[in-house]
Amino acid sequence: MSLDPDDPRPPYKQVANALRAAILTKTFEPGEKLPSGTELAAIYGVARMTVQQAIRLLRDEGLVVSRQGSGVFVRERTERPVELRPHLERAFEQGDVSLDFAGFSGETLAGVLQEPLDKVRIGRLTPDSISLRILIPDMEQPMLLPRLADGLADESGIRQRTRRILRRSIQLVTDSVHELADLGLVRNASVEVRAYAATPFFKLYVINHEQVFFGFYPVVRHTARLDGERKELYDVMGRDTVLFHHSLTDDPSSTSSQYVSQARAWFESVWTTISHEVDF
Template sequence: MSFPLDPDDPRPPYMQITNALRAAILTKKLQPGERLPSQSELTKRYDVSRATVQRALRDLQDEGLLVARQGSGVFVRSRTERPVGVRTHIERAFEQPRVTIDFAGFSGETLYAALQEPVDKIRDGRLTPESIIVRLLVPNMADSQAVPVLVDGRAHDPRVTERARDIMLSHSRGIKRLVEELKTLGLVKEARVEVRTHGITPSFKLYVLNGAEVFFGFYPLGSNTVAVQGEAVDIVDVFGLDATLFPFATTDGQGAPGGLFVEQARKWYDSVWTMLGEELTP
């Protein structure tokens, strides 16, 4: 994976690194699930800045070839087929005057990352929605869930549960701060993020964009070594960034499977939100 950067190559250093890593992944020199060296190690290895390494890794994440797992590092995707790029669709949703995003899943980590670009464009005046309403439906990690649990005996560990709750709260707070700041700055008339928790362990993630597009994907499970209170712990974890999303849209036509799926997804979301959801102030 290590190679000298070519000073005569007209491409910027981040692009040279991106292309080399992409080739290594697609030719299986970097195996699915393999962990990459840390950013510090990569900056030393290629004699570049941390920003250059971060740009290369971010581009490969956007392509669906790498995933970053909080507290664990950056990994080659377990499956290297190209997933649906929900990021582009979320940005397109912000072109409408009234934006609604409903998310159901574990933490909203992918949503938080995907919101950065459209929010920046609103700040720059390139996007001008009138209202933004985001709803997050996440598990109540104060209760024991089926995952995450210890690999050994599938036992529950309060430290692991607390870690998962902290990750969920971190991204919920980030989304709330990103969106609601737009109203504070006077850039959007209405901007609101609501969070509700429930007792169902999610087996899938779901996005409903402007009530017209749905993205659905199953959560893969696997073993993961994470740092918990300074100790390396092996857990059965949810790899949300590895979920392949399937798109459905009302524009598929009346009576078409896509439109029917959108309708049923909205009904499911509203029913869980209303019947089981408990308000959470992140």
């Protein structure tokens, strides 16, 4: 099981990829203890430090857990929600960064992108290109949500409020990405935004064509100020969305690989058919 000398990835990433595939395909079952660091080093023909780096990567992804004095174990539920931010930041370590996002307002998108973009600005991350595609609802059209809680009536003032929030988030992302190109910190930077006439009930991130984060928006009742008056609304709430992670493995027939493939296909189908370009 020695590593491929022609693989351009660092050895620790190759080891992490092999272990990740074994975990996601249930070669290592949930709750099972992984071989020791010494054993893994011998299996892959690497130093123990390399194995430790690989395990740290898998721990950050939520796939394994270290138990002091006992070893490293596969999490009982490998499909548990994991943190998006470290995965996104690692994507910016690559030469070409690609991110497709589908969601409601883009507020959380702007939040998770700020740190890696700041690190590009100060030179800690050095991608060659950044490409973003953002798919959002068309707030010019009547929407199922948000709506007045009383009678579920559509009101233009609600859509105008949501449009302001959306515009602020997307402009922040667009300006931050384009600034990196204007400063000469990346060779190419592009942000494309398209809208479609539907209320999103989930958010989706596709990172570098190989990782997917997906989560459902809960529908909540809350109070908002419209035209100076406080009103009760039913709305989707992105901050309460739990994201689940899927990534490509060496086995294209694995559940995780198929999920990534289908998520990419869904995004592409909406992007190229029923959506239209929006200028921010």
